[in-house]
Amino acid sequence: MSPLANTIDRALPRVVEAIYDSIADVGRWQPTLDAICSLAEGQLAMLAVIDTISSSARFSVSCGDPAVLEPLKHDYGSEVPFCAALPKMEIDVPFTVDSIYALQGPDTRGKWLESRIVREWVQPNRLDDFFWVALMKRPTRIGTLMVVTDKDRRQISSEDLNLLCLLAPHVRRAVTIGDLFEAERRKAEIFRSIIESLDHPVLIVADDMNVIFANPAAEALLAENASVSCARGQLSFAYGKANAAIGRAVQLGTRDEFALGPSGINIPLAKAVAPAVAHVMPLARREISARISQRAAAAIFIAAAGSAPIPALDAIAALFGLTAAEKRVAGHVASGLTRKQIAAASGVSDGTIKSQLATIFDKTSTGDQRELELLMRELSPPLRSS
Template structure:
């Protein structure tokens, strides 16, 4: 397949974010992604445990979604086995495309009931999985299957998914904050006002264009967001820098925003952990009509779990990719490079390359320095 143009990827990313406002568009967007990257089928599934009306269940190039859902339920245990089991799946980095044939031994795949009875009869020889969300309140995944007539999955397809995955992650995560399946663009302002999470619309300089009632209360109390020199900020200087950098990038080129601005961690004086999600607004047929002066919407929401060594901090402060973050974590857990290779289903050379990038980006020279850095990354940043 040929490399997609920058403009085409920008259009796809714009359409992805429009799905936050109009989730009924997910099927069409998923089909466009599948066609652009040359996959035979695509599935996007996300389920909220708190907002029962919220969920994404879109499929393209395969059986109708209800039939697919029933099939998945029938083969649930087999599907988990096909991707290496629960423990292996838990270790896959969020947002990183995982090629099944590279991660799981061939004998496991060929002997798997789901593969033999469902995938193989349809000519689906391999697949790429992307973990989008893995939290207490929401879980989401995307899967793209390759038809045997198209040969092996190519690196250009994986590269394309790496570009799109963080935007799908952000859109799915923010969708969970809304209390309805569809938000009409004409009533977006009213919907924002009714949300219990803080929502702040800002311009390219991080100056506030509008804040809903929940965000207004936070700003009045300087807890946890505030205005510093006319710009949106938080108490931590480092976190403020990350937040404002994400806003500037969203205004300049949302396609290059990547992992930045997904779940920026902050902490209230009470000790309650919160996160800020940054969603671009300028591009896209739906979002561009919401607020003419605003370039980004900031969602200030409760964190889904207790404070941990923040992988978000690793991305926001050091620009580590999901794969680099996962290797950082495994190194800090005491795993060797060979063990990490086995756990993630990648070559030792790939582990070494990612680790080299981790050293370069963090300024660390030894693995013990990475462990010290991990201990210092308490919540918040």
């Protein structure tokens, strides 16, 4: 392993820890984004959640030379032509300028190179490429992370993209849960006050799923005793697969936040009065002011899933923590493709697909493609309860 790779491997867990520290203390996002930008060898970075109804930023933080950033914010931001690509971008998958060209069509490159923003901002500042990641795509919210590189940086490699792939689900979890905080963040100065005032049910649990604290919305949900219950202090979810997925995420986040990856985000619940999902926020490494109790291992946030049923592919990815690549392979399996056909469709070797399938089978406790297909069918809308 190269010295650079060793440095990155040592830095990644520290950056992930900083990402989670930034949820309860929004002031920490600035140095955290600086660290992400530095790790990606970028010059500028921007992280934002935009309200699509009001076209205003619910949350925004940036890093880099203010003399370069300010013109982008005030003069050129509305002229970036790539926003139309966002609905087509996969969550957690970093895109470069070239891959955005491919996504938007053949005219995109020419329009970009001839634009005023390129002539007056990109070229004078010697900027070159970017990593762009979609973190949130909802009817009323979009969230993205962008790291911009300059001409002095080496060309973006597959290893660089893999690095951003590893960081993306952690940033997505932090942004998703942080977005739930925003309505009350200004009214509260400490973690417990925020949790208590949220309309969303939030439960703080130990690593054995014993409930340490429940906010009023969570207490009301527990009183229903439908999708979520608490017996002798032990939290459990009526939908067995969700119960297992949430328990795994709590345990994994306690042992190794970095390894948590895409697990524990948007876990679909069943037997609920309305469609709902759960997000798991690791707490074991947080400061005591952001944990409520020394025993706190995780905060479990429960939010409305939206009016549409959860697609089977999204449900299985959330329940079993599938990566973006594993999710695509599972989708091909659900379509009835053979391993050889999946390899051809993915443009990779049969051995690569074999390895990915083995990981998917292990995560989902299925033995072969037929069992995986049956599981997908079980999870097809409307979500079946166990």
